[in-house]
Amino acid sequence: MTGACLAGLALLAVTGCAVDQQASKREARAEAAYPPTGQLLQVDGRQVHADIRGSGPDLVLLHGASGNSRDFTFDLVERLQDRYRVISFDRPGLGWTDDLGPRTDNPIAQAELLRQAAAQLDVRNPIVLGHSYGGAVAMGWALRDPGDTAAVVLLAGATYPWPGDLGNWYPFITSPVGKAAAVPLITAYAPESRVQDAIAGIFAPNPVPPGYADYVGAGLTLRRDSFINNAQQVDGLKPYVTAMAPRYPRLSMPIEIVHGDRDTTVGLDYHSRRMVQDLPNARLTVLPGVGHMPHHADPAAVVSAIDRAAARAGLR
Template sequence: MICRKLAASLLIGALALAGGAVVVDRRAAAREAAAEAAYPPEGQFVTVDGLRLHAVVAGSGPDLVLIHGASGNARDFTFDLVARLAPDYRVIALDRPGLGWSDEARAKGLSPLAQGDLLRRAAAQLGADRPLVLGHSYGGAVALGWALTAPEPPAGLVLVSAASMPWPGGLGGWYVINSSRIAASLVQPLVAAFVPETHVRTTVESIFAPDAVPQGYADHVGAGLSLRRDSLRVNTAQVNGLRPFVVDMAARYAGLALPVELVHGDADTIVPLEVHARRLAPLIPGARLTVIPGAGHMPQHSHPETVIAAIHRAAARAGLR
């Protein structure tokens, strides 16, 4: 009798869990579809190794590739920066593999070097064989990976708040939780299904802090694309897997022979200046570091004129201007 009651209880519990999973799945799928309808691709697609990679192309002049950071997409740049740069450059803003509208690169996509190689070949298909490359945050590691793997290095690098050096300690709570595949399989669908808009805006504010979020940015950037289950899974895997790659990459930075401009805020708590840019600059021959007093993690928005000046300097040093 006890065994029968236990079996019945387990069956009821399993059915309840299954029913809950169905609700979560349906709600997540509906929110994902709504986000994709609200934030469709802004550009075009190129295919590299069977992967469709999304690129927004604007302007004319020397080629300049923009690579976004973690949890992001090319919309971070199309909000304002692309329009500022288009009079002087042919700008190519790319979605990194598995984020925005670009296909996932599976295991290869965990490496910033492999991502850099994929984006290099995507840019080449668009006629940019030796562009300037700007990388923000995680995109800085990808830009460095591009320079380290390319048969011919890019014309120059502009590294903005770039994650470039091994860091002490671990990552934040979100990444710790999602380092477990089992926990991630439970948490990420719930986030995709139920995270409120107020939490999204609070998160965006924390990324910009101490700087203010520009008016209209949160509505433009398409955070809903980043909250899709596949995007959450890809992003957390990439960030959790980054440190071993930058350990190996750091040993090779001294061999880079190209103009490198670094821009970093001294109030950046996400990718701290003293851990990354301050230590990176002496490793690359001729690298120039611009520190922005009081700036946080998003100087391309809070101090765009400083970032654009660094781009112009890199272009001049490369003989493009």
């Protein structure tokens, strides 16, 4: 091996070590800045984070991709805790909940882990709310335990297969090269401005609420393992909802759906309008001018949908 080759290998090793050290520092800072807000449960040897507030009928909240339970505790939970016991979970592989190994991308497996955690909290006959990707997990929860699921509330839920694919980004991130090279660089050096732009893109065309970016803890999602887990979940979702969708008509519990007509992340027609066509027990509220974050853009409409679900289920 030539001296030039040896020097190149040494440079790569030093560079990789520097990136790893910087990534570890940023991960540690994120975890210190955004600690768990609730309880850490142990379920089959895995940690599950649950934020529990209020009293009343049980209401389970399941966040979307790239998120954690802080998305709900920022504002929505305060609007509900006077009349519900609100349990906001971090989904597997995100926030402070451990991943599921090779089953991390399976929304039904995610639902099963969280149902076991809910059983430890003596959750009974809950309303299960899912936002975006969490909508698939909410439907997985209902499919696995329809007899003990009072109602489902979907906020821009990703619940059906969609035409086309999601592009090359997620397959690249989940590839060996992406995991080994791109993700550590993103964790180590992603500028704060890009994080802010990404959050703004998720909320568009609606504004990001003041204080949200500082509260939600995007740095938790930028951790290497969480970043990969999220990409695997998003990239692998379509086959699961393809298999789940034909089973939805078996569900008879009330289903309330809230979806913005300006949502460019989860298509209103492909998901929510299709569900109300397939399920007579599903009711859809379309919010004009609202994008992918209806619980922030119009929280009153979301609270009303939850209250309707509770009333239809005989809980209130």
